Amino acid sequence: MFRIATANINGIRAAHRRGFGDWLATRDCDVVTLQEVRCPVEALPEGAFGDYEVAYDAGEIAGRNGVAVLTRTPPAAVRTWSVPDPDRPLHRALRKHATEGRYVEVDLADVPLxxxxxxxxxxxxxxxxxxxxxxxxxxxxxxxxxxxxxxxAGFARHLATSRKAAAASGREFLLTGDLNVAHTKADVANWRRSNQVEGFLPEERAWLDAQLTPRTLVDVVRRLHPDVDGPYSWWSWLGQAYAKDAGWRIDYHLATPGLARTAQAAVVDREHAGVRLSDHAPVVVDYAFG
Incomplete structure (x- = not known):
C-alpha cells in the first residue's frame, strides 16, 4: 500500500504547536504534500518536516503561501515555478505567480508517479x-x-502539459492540494447560501468540471465516497462550523485514471490527538500502487 496525504497546514509553526510533528511521524505516509507552509527556509522550525526529504518552494511573499512535497527518498526530479524550465514555459497568466510559492511537482524515485x-x-x-x-x-x-x-485558465493548460509529460515518461500523475473550489452541492454543507460565494461560483465549478474526465483526471475521494456529503476538509474557525461539520471539501487528490483505479481508502483526519492541526484537515488516500 502506498499512502499519500495532502494538507493545508496554515503555517508550519502554528501547525507544529498543534501537533503536526507527531501526526507526521505516526501517520506512516509515503508522500505528504503541504500548502500554506508560510515560512522562509531560514526560519523553519527544527525538524519541520521530520525525517522526510523535502521539495519546498517558500515563495517571496513573507508569511504567505509556500508549498512542499515530502517523500521518503530523494525525488528523481523537482520542478517549481520559481525556477524557469525551458521545456515547460509558464503560461503568461501564471508568470505573475511564479515567485508566490504556489506549485511544486516531483517525480518520485521509487514508483512511476x-x-x-x-x-x-x-x-x-x-x-x-x-x-x-x-x-x-x-x-x-x-x-x-x-x-x-x-x-x-492558465493552470488548465499547465496541468494538461504536466499530465501529458508524466504519461510520456511512463508515469501516472497526481495533483493534490487546496484548490479553493468546491465542485458540487455535496462538497459544501450550506450550498444554498454559497451559490454567490467565492469558491462555489458557477464558473469556478465549471472549470473543475472541465479538468475531470474519465481519460484525464479523476477526483479520487469522490470516487471512493460517491454518495455522501463531504467528507469536508475545511471548516471556519468561527462559530460552530466545525462542531456541526458545516464545512467545504476543497482539498483534493486528482489522479490519472490508472492511479485512481488503485485507490483503496480515503479519509480526512479531522483532528490529531483531539486537536485540529489547521482550519483544513489532511486528506489521506491509500493506493495499491508501486
Whole structure:
C-alpha cells in the first residue's frame, strides 16, 4: 500500500504547536504534500518536516503561501515555478505567480508517479456581486475574481502539459492540494447560501468540471465516497462550523485514471490527538500502487 496525504497546514509553526510533528511521524505516509507552509527556509522550525526529504518552494511573499512535497527518498526530479524550465514555459497568466510559492511537482524515485502540490488563489467576487454591506473586505471591483479566473485558465493548460509529460515518461500523475473550489452541492454543507460565494461560483465549478474526465483526471475521494456529503476538509474557525461539520471539501487528490483505479481508502483526519492541526484537515488516500 502506498499512502499519500495532502494538507493545508496554515503555517508550519502554528501547525507544529498543534501537533503536526507527531501526526507526521505516526501517520506512516509515503508522500505528504503541504500548502500554506508560510515560512522562509531560514526560519523553519527544527525538524519541520521530520525525517522526510523535502521539495519546498517558500515563495517571496513573507508569511504567505509556500508549498512542499515530502517523500521518503530523494525525488528523481523537482520542478517549481520559481525556477524557469525551458521545456515547460509558464503560461503568461501564471508568470505573475511564479515567485508566490504556489506549485511544486516531483517525480518520485521509487514508483512511476509524478506528484504535485498546488495552492490555488482564493479569489473573490465578480464586481456585480459585491455588496459593501455584506462584505468583510472593501469591494475591489472584481480584481481578485479576475485574478483567480486568469489563474484557472492558465493552470488548465499547465496541468494538461504536466499530465501529458508524466504519461510520456511512463508515469501516472497526481495533483493534490487546496484548490479553493468546491465542485458540487455535496462538497459544501450550506450550498444554498454559497451559490454567490467565492469558491462555489458557477464558473469556478465549471472549470473543475472541465479538468475531470474519465481519460484525464479523476477526483479520487469522490470516487471512493460517491454518495455522501463531504467528507469536508475545511471548516471556519468561527462559530460552530466545525462542531456541526458545516464545512467545504476543497482539498483534493486528482489522479490519472490508472492511479485512481488503485485507490483503496480515503479519509480526512479531522483532528490529531483531539486537536485540529489547521482550519483544513489532511486528506489521506491509500493506493495499491508501486
Amino acid at each position: 509524478t506528484v504535485a502540490s498546488l495552492y490555488l488563489p482564493k479569489g473573490g467576487l465578480p464586481a456585480h456581486l459585491q455588496d459593501p454591506k455584506r462584505m468583510r473586505e472593501a469591494p475591489d471591483g472584481g480584481a481578485k475574481y479576475e485574478r483567480k479566473m486568469a489563474f484557472l
